[in-house]
Every structure is written in C-alpha cells, then in structure tokens.
Amino acid sequence: MANTSTYKGIYAMHKYWGKKPFNEISKFIEQYSVPGETVMDCFCGSGVTLIEAVKAGRKAIGVDLNPIAIKLAKVSMTVVEIEKINKTFKDIKEKLQKTINSLYEMEYDGEQTMVTHTIWKNDVPIEVWYCTDKEKKKVRVGNNIDVRMCNEPPIAPKWYPESVMYENSRINVSKEQKVSDLFTPRALVGLSLICDEIKKIEDENLRAVFELTLSGTLSQASNLVFVIRGRKKNEGELSKAEVGSWVIGYWVPEEHFEINVWNCFENRFKRILKGEQEIFELFFDKTDDYMNQHLDLINGSATDIPIEENSVDYVFIDPPHANRILYMEQSLMWNAWLELDSNINWNDEIIVSEAKDRKEKNTDNYNELLDSAFAEISRVLRPGKYFSMAFNCLDDDMWIDILNLFVAHGFEIRDIVPLEYSATSVIQDNRKNALKTDFVLTFQNTGNEEISRIVFKNDDMDLRDRINEVLKDNPEYEVYNVMNALFELTIPKGYIYKVSKIVKMCAEIME
Ligand SMILES: C[S@@+](CC[C@H](N)C(=O)[O-])C[C@H]1O[C@@H](n2cnc3c(N)ncnc32)[C@H](O)[C@@H]1O
Incomplete structure (x- = not known):
C-alpha cells in the first residue's frame, strides 16, 4: 500500500527526485543478500539503497554522477553530534x-x-x-x-x-x-x-x-x-x-x-x-572505521565503476527513465551554490535531454550508456548473484530493449514485482491504464550467453486466453500479477506479449 511515512526523518532532509520508498528497498536487500555481503547501487541518488544496506549489516557501494547526490548520501550516513x-x-x-x-x-x-x-x-x-x-x-x-x-x-x-x-x-x-x-x-x-x-x-x-x-x-x-x-x-x-x-x-x-x-x-x-537525530540513533554505535569499511561512495559514472570484478553480492538500481527527470540539469541550482558544479561529467549522464547544447543526449546515447552500465554490473557482480532494477514504462519497445539488454549481459529474469510509491510522490502517472507503480525486475547473473533474444508475440486471441487462464486460477490478481505470471510463462520460451496490450486487455477483462 502507498505509505506516507516513507519520507520522514533522514529521507525528508533534502529533496531529491525519484527517491525510492526505503521500506520496500529493504525487503529486496533482505531477500537477495545476507549480512556481511556487499550491496551496490550505481545510480544511488540520495542513497536510499545504501542507507538500508548498512542498516541491515551489509557493506554498501554507491555511485552517482551527480555531486549533490553523493553529498546527500554521505551526510545521511555520517553521525555528527x-x-x-x-x-x-x-x-x-x-x-x-x-x-x-x-x-x-x-x-x-x-x-x-x-x-x-x-x-x-x-x-x-x-x-x-x-x-x-x-x-x-x-x-x-x-x-x-x-x-x-x-x-x-x-x-x-x-x-x-x-x-x-x-x-x-x-x-x-x-x-x-x-x-x-x-x-x-x-x-x-x-x-x-x-x-x-x-x-x-x-x-x-x-x-x-x-x-x-x-x-x-x-x-x-x-x-x-x-x-x-x-x-x-x-x-x-x-x-x-x-x-x-x-x-x-x-x-x-x-x-x-x-x-x-x-x-x-x-x-x-x-x-x-530531525534527520540528523535519526542518523544519530541509527549509526551512533558505528565507529568511523566501521563506516569506512562498510560504505564506499563514488562520484563517478556507472559506465566505469572503479571496483574489482566479482566483488559485489547484490545490485539494486533505479536508473533515470529516459527524459522523465533531468537530474543534473535540475540539480544545478544546488550544485552551483555548493560550488560542486565545476567538474560535472555531463557527457556520461544517462539521460535523454532536449537542452539546446546537449543534442547528443538522445535515445541512442541513452541506450549505449545504459548498456555500458549493465556491462559494468555484470563485471562486478559475482556469478549466480542477483541484480534488481526499478522500471516503469508502458512503452513496449523499451520493455523489450531493456529485457534484451539484460539477456545480452548474461542475466536471466527471475522475478517482476511492483514497488509502491509513497502517496506523497508527485511523479506518479495517473492516466487510465497507466502502470501506477514502478516494477522491480530481478535477474540472476548466470553468465549464460546462450540465452536468445526475446521477441514480441502478436496474437491477441492467444493473449486473451492466457489472461483468462491466469485469472481463473487467481481471481484476486491485479494487472501487475497477471503481467508477472505471463512473463514467467513466456520469457523462458523467448517471447513476451506487448505490455500495453496486457494492460489494455486486463482492463477489459477485469471490468
Ligand atoms: C532515479 S535516480 C536514483 C534515485 C535513487 N534511487 C534515490 O532513491 O534517491 C537516477 C540517478 O542516476 C544518476 N545518473 C545518471 N547517469 C549516471 C551515470 N552515468 N552514472 C551514475 N549515475 C548516473 C542521476 O544523477 C540520478 O541520481
């Protein structure tokens, strides 16, 4: 359920767009890693994944290109009297x-x-x-x-x-x-x-x-x-x-x-x-040495992560969604006042921007850089370990492109679940049939390069039958459950139905 308590204390200290609900993220950390292991978020933003990882006794590695994001994450995990x-x-x-x-x-x-x-x-x-x-x-x-x-x-x-x-x-x-x-x-x-x-x-x-x-x-x-x-x-x-x-x-x-x-x-x-009081309560018993060993913050690009291969046990990321939020352009007000803007690496930002002087920031560049980031994740993530990504999109081509990006890097899909936004989030999409939540796609790093590319199956009759079958066994299912069930069924066979069609047909059938 939507949770208004998500943005209190530490998480209400400073605005950052696309902050993820901490209580949801912590469930993924618990599910896919154990204490003592290393969790990485190479698009860490305000640092929600990292805070939750350290709270849960994991080591955390955070990477973000945006200097204010790294500062925010650092302050959020530093005890000051x-x-x-x-x-x-x-x-x-x-x-x-x-x-x-x-x-x-x-x-x-x-x-x-x-x-x-x-x-x-x-x-x-x-x-x-x-x-x-x-x-x-x-x-x-x-x-x-x-x-x-x-x-x-x-x-x-x-x-x-x-x-x-x-x-x-x-x-x-x-x-x-x-x-x-x-x-x-x-x-x-x-x-x-x-x-x-x-x-x-x-x-x-x-x-x-x-x-x-x-x-x-x-x-x-x-x-x-x-x-x-x-x-x-x-x-x-x-x-x-x-x-x-x-x-x-x-x-x-x-x-x-x-x-x-x-x-x-x-x-x-x-x-x-208030945030500082919470930081104090959470981390007062952690010495500087402990924090140095458990937190590594890197102001750099996910496309070139300065850590050794096979050194991470779980990755959770929430990369920018094409042109939805222009993180670094929008953060310039903050970065400039704190004099953090002189060395910003605008070139590597994974974004689609309409800015006049950023013509190169188009969809091709976005896909290319995201691909390099996935290659880096596959390099640093230990074999057999898991990688989750928050994703929200109704564009069919983007779904298949993303799935195939994973496939190309030897990741096999294991799970698709919804991530509830807080009720106070303003970035929700409230159009009819919109995906009102982010999805979290979880993959396993199998290193299997034999997996073939996923294609679309265009067969409305077949899709209708499948949805009816799923709903017959599970009448309580919502759209995302049906999507997950269909993905589980079809991805191993190398195809998916169009997400827009699933959503539309579910709406018709469930009416
Ligand atoms: C959706 S936000 C992450 C928000 C984060 N989950 C949170 O809870 O605050 C995406 C982040 O990706 C960062 N980013 C964009 N391009 C990047 C790159 N090449 N390397 C690392 N981070 C990048 C942006 O600065 C932004 O902070």
Whole structure:
C-alpha cells in the first residue's frame, strides 16, 4: 500500500527526485543478500539503497554522477553530534538573523514591521504578509518601498553562483539564464551571507550538514514558489493565497512568492535536525572505521565503476527513465551554490535531454550508456548473484530493449514485482491504464550467453486466453500479477506479449 511515512526523518532532509520508498528497498536487500555481503547501487541518488544496506549489516557501494547526490548520501550516513549541530546553528543565528531580517523590516502604518512573504506578479508586489510585535500575520498591498527593498537591498551580497544553466524549454531555462536569476537581489544577499558563514565551519562533517541546510533552503527562498489559489465556493472570487513549493523544473510563475530567507533557512534546519537525530540513533554505535569499511561512495559514472570484478553480492538500481527527470540539469541550482558544479561529467549522464547544447543526449546515447552500465554490473557482480532494477514504462519497445539488454549481459529474469510509491510522490502517472507503480525486475547473473533474444508475440486471441487462464486460477490478481505470471510463462520460451496490450486487455477483462 502507498505509505506516507516513507519520507520522514533522514529521507525528508533534502529533496531529491525519484527517491525510492526505503521500506520496500529493504525487503529486496533482505531477500537477495545476507549480512556481511556487499550491496551496490550505481545510480544511488540520495542513497536510499545504501542507507538500508548498512542498516541491515551489509557493506554498501554507491555511485552517482551527480555531486549533490553523493553529498546527500554521505551526510545521511555520517553521525555528527547533535549538540555541535545545535551550537553551530545558534552561532549562525546570532551572527545573521538580525542582519538578514533587516532586509525585510520597514515602518508601516505607524508600526515597526517585518515582511515574511511577498507575492510578486509581473514584478509588482501585489500582496505582502508581515508581522509586528503583536501579530504574526498581517496582510497588505505592496508599495514602492517593497520594490526598492527587494531590488536595491542596503547590504552588499557576498559570493553567489552565476553559473549558466543549459537552455532547455522543457524545464523553463532560457538562453544564458544563470542560477542567480532564480532569486531576487534581496534573497541573494541573505543566501550569500549564510553561504559565506557556512564556509567558515572548520569541521568537514559539520560543514556538510549546513551545506545541505543551505541547498535545501534554496528552492523555498527562490522565485520558483508558486501561489496556490482556490476558488471560493459560489462567489467565483479567488480565495486566500497559500504557499506552494518547488516540484520540478525552473518555472518562475507569473505570480510567485518571495519568502524571508532567514525563515526559509530556519525551517529547513528544523527538518535537517530531525534527520540528523535519526542518523544519530541509527549509526551512533558505528565507529568511523566501521563506516569506512562498510560504505564506499563514488562520484563517478556507472559506465566505469572503479571496483574489482566479482566483488559485489547484490545490485539494486533505479536508473533515470529516459527524459522523465533531468537530474543534473535540475540539480544545478544546488550544485552551483555548493560550488560542486565545476567538474560535472555531463557527457556520461544517462539521460535523454532536449537542452539546446546537449543534442547528443538522445535515445541512442541513452541506450549505449545504459548498456555500458549493465556491462559494468555484470563485471562486478559475482556469478549466480542477483541484480534488481526499478522500471516503469508502458512503452513496449523499451520493455523489450531493456529485457534484451539484460539477456545480452548474461542475466536471466527471475522475478517482476511492483514497488509502491509513497502517496506523497508527485511523479506518479495517473492516466487510465497507466502502470501506477514502478516494477522491480530481478535477474540472476548466470553468465549464460546462450540465452536468445526475446521477441514480441502478436496474437491477441492467444493473449486473451492466457489472461483468462491466469485469472481463473487467481481471481484476486491485479494487472501487475497477471503481467508477472505471463512473463514467467513466456520469457523462458523467448517471447513476451506487448505490455500495453496486457494492460489494455486486463482492463477489459477485469471490468
Ligand atoms: C532515479 S535516480 C536514483 C534515485 C535513487 N534511487 C534515490 O532513491 O534517491 C537516477 C540517478 O542516476 C544518476 N545518473 C545518471 N547517469 C549516471 C551515470 N552515468 N552514472 C551514475 N549515475 C548516473 C542521476 O544523477 C540520478 O541520481
């Protein structure tokens, strides 16, 4: 069942797209490996597989091309004393809170006020939320002073990133757009002061916690925060504005919020702190030596993994799905602020991108690189061991291409099961007949190069009969169960039915 508890604690510290539900991943780790063995995720993203592997007493190897992913995974598995974290936050607060808040303070209606939120529409402050000594939230219309305070803040900014983003209309990045264009001048001052203070933290692990607090703050402190407005019943008028949050892409809505930077930072810190408390509880008894022996994080490419052959006992991966989420283009905002963007290996990213200057990132390149990654997995995975991959696709050609990629590398299919998304996931596909879950395909590294390629069988009558047979014996089956049963039946014979047809026919039969 969908599980809303999936993204709490560690997993709620920082956004990352495509995070997998930890409780589901841990079941695969338990099923296909034993304590002491080595589990690898060479598309590790935020590190869910690795965290679950180490929690379960396995050794974990994580590879990702995206620097922020590796940082996130590292922080998520490094114990830092909670007292030190609190003390450092207190120091930063003492140094900066007043200064940053002064960027939002002004006299209004005879009172000293501080702006918490401004709603900008076409560069006009149409609504301003502010607080006074007595009241937490008051609302007024914006004025020229708001415009001036935002665009000409009285304090000079420290360093902030001016990295140029890849022009890509799909994620709303225009020509020559810079990361800094996503923020108001006032927000840049606040964020750059925080960034500067964080750089002064000497302890590397402690600094990393605050770097993530900063990168986790960015979206809410940017112009990407849209305004949620419902309609009042019967009246047709707009109801009160509510604060949205960044989901995906760099779309600056015509009407967007600008939120007080200090409040954004403090709120993010509270989440980070909860995550840090969980990290402490999970790993406080693991010495540095233990962690060094049990966790290997590599900021590199799955197509060239710097580890020895036959050294891994189980692989779980969740590679990018073609052009669905542009991981590194979308992470540039984070990577740039943390100065992690100078050596990014864009060439090896396994992605299909519509960016103007990434023309080579097409389907052929995607398949080629994925093929190299599979070759690497087959090299490092011990013979007879298992390899699982999360996959969600209704495109028949992609299913057969993927299955054949495995076959070509000597993997034999053993299992196909659904992986439930959390109810809070926004990347679900809710079209009718869509596969509402990811599937996890599990293969065994048999090294058998004799397995022949899998082909499609186009025989609707035959497919209908098979589905009816499966459902007769198992009337409780859902579409994915039927798919699994059919795959189990036909793959050993060298063919599959088209996934789209299975889904469509199941819907008709099950109606
Ligand atoms: C679907 S995400 C993984 C999310 C992860 N399962 C989690 O729970 O956070 C896919 C990841 O593949 C990474 N990636 C893309 N090309 C890669 C490559 N050549 N080598 C390693 N990682 C790559 C992306 O940076 C992204 O983090």
